[in-house]
Amino acid sequence: MLRALLGIELPIIQAPMAGVQDRQLAIAVSNAGGLGSLPAAMLSPEALRTELRALKAATPKPFNVNFFCHVPPAPDPAREARWRAALSPYYAELGVAEGAPSVQRVPFDDELADVVAELAPPVISFHFGLPSPARLAKLKRTGAKILSSATTVEEARWLEARGADAIIAQGAEAGGHRGMFLTEDLTTQIGTLALVPQIVAATKLPVIAAGGIADARGIAAALALGAAGVQIGTAYMLCPEATTSAVHRAALVRAHHTAMTNVFTGRPARGIVNRLVRDLGPMSPIAPAFPLAAAAVAPLRAAAEKAGSGDFSPMWAGQNTSGCRPIGAAELTRDLAREL
């Protein structure tokens, strides 16, 4: 059902991961029969056009492009000042200037929608809900299939009622930003094993399991729970086609654990526990609203990474990194699919 809907051979979606991949990973996965994904949350309309054109030229297979559709927050200078004050010892320690406030992640808007309508990617996925009904209708007219993440049964029902074609059930194990959009209460965020069957029971749409799936056994488990497919991110992060930084790759290989933290962007996201998470988090009450927290951390991250340290880097990862291997994404995709 999911394979027919998306035109793919394998019910495996490579999770879009802004910051650690560009089109190369997506191309490799799509060409291997899965659904490669291009993260577009940090792309300008021009960059999006370039990436989509290159993607279409590099694979005849379906692929997915992912956008965030959060509501941008109003600037809050007092909160920003408190956040920078909390970071000031690190600025001093690393000898860097604070850097100007900036917005590093933009929500899906009319300009991006125009590029998408022009280049008509076969699949479009969203995080944090769905775009406005008018924009969604415009995308659907291109024939694109629409996916979005649900972290609760309520969110799954909301997405179904508003026209999603399939639902990504994002369990708490998943790396990166929580897709939660109808609640800010982290206690509502439950594990994949508990979430998938409840969303399967609550909606009629195909359900894609995400979170904690790292190998063929995990895929078999997700399908046993009633999922029609899986979305896998973390396992792809060591692939040569990913742009994962050196500090991030090293952290994925080392013994580590992850936490849900808002210190890097202002929204809860799962990443490897490092110095900034330990010191100010994992959940900081003073971090500016998403995505504004990121700008003040950026110079610290850059300086630390230059010195070979991941102390201030968002190193997104899910709870199961046992599938991370430095092999080609096509080989990894085939290996994930070996029991299908």
Add this chain to the structure above:
Amino acid sequence: MLRALLGIELPIIQAPMAGVQDRQLAIAVSNAGGLGSLPAAMLSPEALRTELRALKAATPKPFNVNFFCHVPPAPDPAREARWRAALSPYYAELGVAEGAPSVQRVPFDDELADVVAELAPPVISFHFGLPSPARLAKLKRTGAKILSSATTVEEARWLEARGADAIIAQGAEAGGHRGMFLTEDLTTQIGTLALVPQIVAATKLPVIAAGGIADARGIAAALALGAAGVQIGTAYMLCPEATTSAVHRAALVRAHHTAMTNVFTGRPARGIVNRLVRDLGPMSPIAPAFPLAAAAVAPLRAAAEKAGSGDFSPMWAGQNTSGCRPIGAAELTRDLAREL
């Protein structure tokens, strides 16, 4: 392998649940071919003897008896006073006296070990580690098989090295007390889908998956992950053989969510979010050490329950309550096993 080890027909262990069951639930599950469990953490040696004798008389099948093996904390009058001060508005509101400090859960000790050695239950499980090597050796001489919960790979390796016969991999979805004993860091507590395959890979022992498993599909998923069996608690809580309170039963049926909270006992445990959890938790920095927090809450719970309210009751539950049905435990066990 697990079935042969424990002498059971079905690889389904009914989770021991102190406070919501006695031997009746265990008898029904064991007679249906699963492994029924008697929670003994709140039993005196005399009560344990009575229960074990009655259990053996009521079923020829194997059953499990569960103990806690925490290290009792030193009394901390200042912390106790802070906790009672935080609770004082509720004492006033409900018109109850504070009640004396008391210890409601005792760790496994020589007296309990004597009763166990005398009555030789076929399976013994532990939470919070294992008893001392001498006590463990005494139990093993009776022929008992020893199970214990691991919440991390490190804990699983620790249990294997110290003589456990099988490991219960307790994912974060699970209801009740976290079995964690080598760490107090909740960010180390990962979902069942991520935990089970990592423990399967790290040890040679049979692994029993626990947390978020509510139906035959969940069991199939756990087995796909490499588990040899499952431990299921929440789904049994509405059974007539359980002693689950009326407020607790009602909360399990109503829409609700759970959180990991220490406000009821001092240790993190997963239960339904109610007034006390919302007001003082979910994790309170002032709650006395386990199990001392419970005594001060007890009179509030009693008064509220008498008035039909679960505002102050620990209503343990896992993240997946979709399997809770008011049917007999034998019927439920057979239904859970229907795809095996």
